[in-house]
Amino acid sequence: MIGDVTNKQLPVNVFSLLLAHLKTLIEARLEILLEKKNDVQPPDLSIPKGYIPLDLFFENYNPDFQEVTTLSLALAPHIQTDFFDNILKEHFPDGNQFPAFGGVRGKNHRGILPTGETAQFIIAGNDLAKRIAVQSLFGPEHWFATDSILRLETVPTGEPVMSGRLILDPEWLERIITGTVSLPRFSPSFPAEQLQNALEWEDLVLPQSTLKQVRELLTWIEHREAIQGHEALQKHLKPGYRVLFHGPPGTGKTLTASLLGKAAQRPVFRVDLSMVVSKYIGETEKNLANLFDKAANKDWILFFDEADALFGKRTEIRDARDKFANQESAFLLQKVESFPGLVILASNFKNNMDEAFARRFQSIVYFPSPDAEHRLLLWQSIIPKQLKLDKGIDLKKIADTYGFSGSNIVNIVHYCSLQVLSDGSKMLGADLLTEGIRREYRKEERLS
Known part of the structure; x- marks a missing residue:
């Protein structure tokens, strides 16, 4: 996986050279066929050095001539919209069509967009063996597919597969052109939002037994590649790591997930199940597939809060809806098991989870309601240091008396802080805290 890079060099000159080399290659192929010359190999497509994103890409994948050419074709219209039209106009000034070149027009884009047939024409000409070899670039085991870099658009039934457009993944396009990748925004196509907070690991108040299990997740994140790449272990291990956080509301499950990401320097995305689950048959699976496909090959942590809605116990089949609900659960189980990263499921009640899911968790972490000792720590850490406490306030007595969770204490302190600010005071009185x-x-x- 190529990491995000910051590149101060403007890529204009690099991409100008890239397009010039690609144009030379295309024109050589056109001349070979149109002038009926011997079908010799067109000149190699060289990529200029010195632009960090492309340099890292080539270092990581070491693409051959066919792969470089196909990637360059997919990239070209994103750099110069009329690139292919200008080349064909030189050879067909009267607008004569040349079906062997391939290419289609887009809905918004008015220029030619390259297809798999375009790649076949430029790389292989009329050589059938080479044309078939080009088709293999779009197989499921090629790194174009496994790393979600480049694919062919699905075509209507009955039309040649290679007539689909060359589609460069938007994230890879952004990485190659700008050197960085923006995290996805919350939308119907990506129903998850990034969890962020200003707290630090030291602010997490949990029992030592719970903290120990949480730290084990950090250990897995740190050594994931070594463990999954170990020759003796990899044949026994499934990709990724699956963990269940369970316990009463407000005990720190969401906070722990966000702090895990912060400590491991990994984005954490909380999945909005209301946008994933659909009453329409097949839509839930589609939404889940889009989500997991987007997260594939990323160092992201997926967090499913209130996961019972999707991962709950499967029911006996009494009608068609029960049947499809169980199919959704099975599909989700398959997606979770194949995801190579960390998946955290959170539930208030462990017993609500389907046993088929529970068996596949590498870890089950219990978040108990805080005892008096931990409640005191929560009161002390949540009350702002700028707030002076009335002498009549005994936090230890309050912690012993009231069995609040961390989220309850946050709500109380929030209310009291607003009142203090409203009064223009810096003193938290005992009466206000009681209220x-x-x-x-x-x-x-x-309480009534």
Whole structure:
């Protein structure tokens, strides 16, 4: 995997040379066929050196002539919109079509977009054996596919497969052109948002047994490649790591997931299940496939909060809906098992999870309600240091008396802080804190 790079060099000259070399290659092929010359190999397509994203790409994949040519064809219209039209106009000034060249027009783009047939024509001409070899570039085992770099657009039934457009993955396109990749934004096509917070690992208040299991996840992230690449282990291990966080609400499951990513320097995406699950048959699987395909080959952590909605126990089949619901669960199980990264499922109740999922977790981490000792630590860490406490406030007594979770305490402190700011004071009075506690109890219907 090529990491994001910062490249101060403007790529204009590099891409100008790339397009010039590609044009020379295309014109050589056209001259061979149109003038009926001997079908000699057109000149090699060389890539200029000195532009960091391309240099890293070639160092990582070491592409051959066919692969370089196909990638350059897919990249060309993103750099110069009329690139292919200008070349063909030189040879067909009257606008005569040349089907052997391939290419299609887009819905918005008015220029020629290259297809698999374009790659076959430029690389192989009329050589059938070479044309078939070009087709193999788009097989599922080629690195174009395994690393989600380049693919052929699916064509209508009955049309030649190679007539599909060459589609360069948007992230790879951005990486090659700018040297960086933007993280995806929350949208229907990517129903997940990045978890971020200003807290640090030291702010996490959990029992030592829970912290120990959480640190094991950091160990896996750090040594993942070594473990999964170990000759003796890889044949027994499935890709990725699956863990279940379970426990009462407000005990730190989401916070722990975000801090894991922060400590490991990995983005954490919380999946919005309301946008994934659909009442329409087949749509849930489609949404899940899009999500996992987007996250494939990334160092991302996927976090499914309230995962019972998708990973809950499968039911007996009483009607068609039960049948398709179980199919959704099976499909999800398949996607989770094949995902090479860390997948965290969070649930308030472990028993709600389907046993088929539970057996496949490498780790199950329990987040208990905090005891008095941990509640005191939470009160002390959450109350802002700038806030002076009334002498009548005994945090230890409050921690012993009220069985709040971390999220409850955050809500109480938030309310009290707003009131203090509103009054223009820096003192948190005992009466105000008592009122904040009563409000939180009322909200949870513990107190009338």
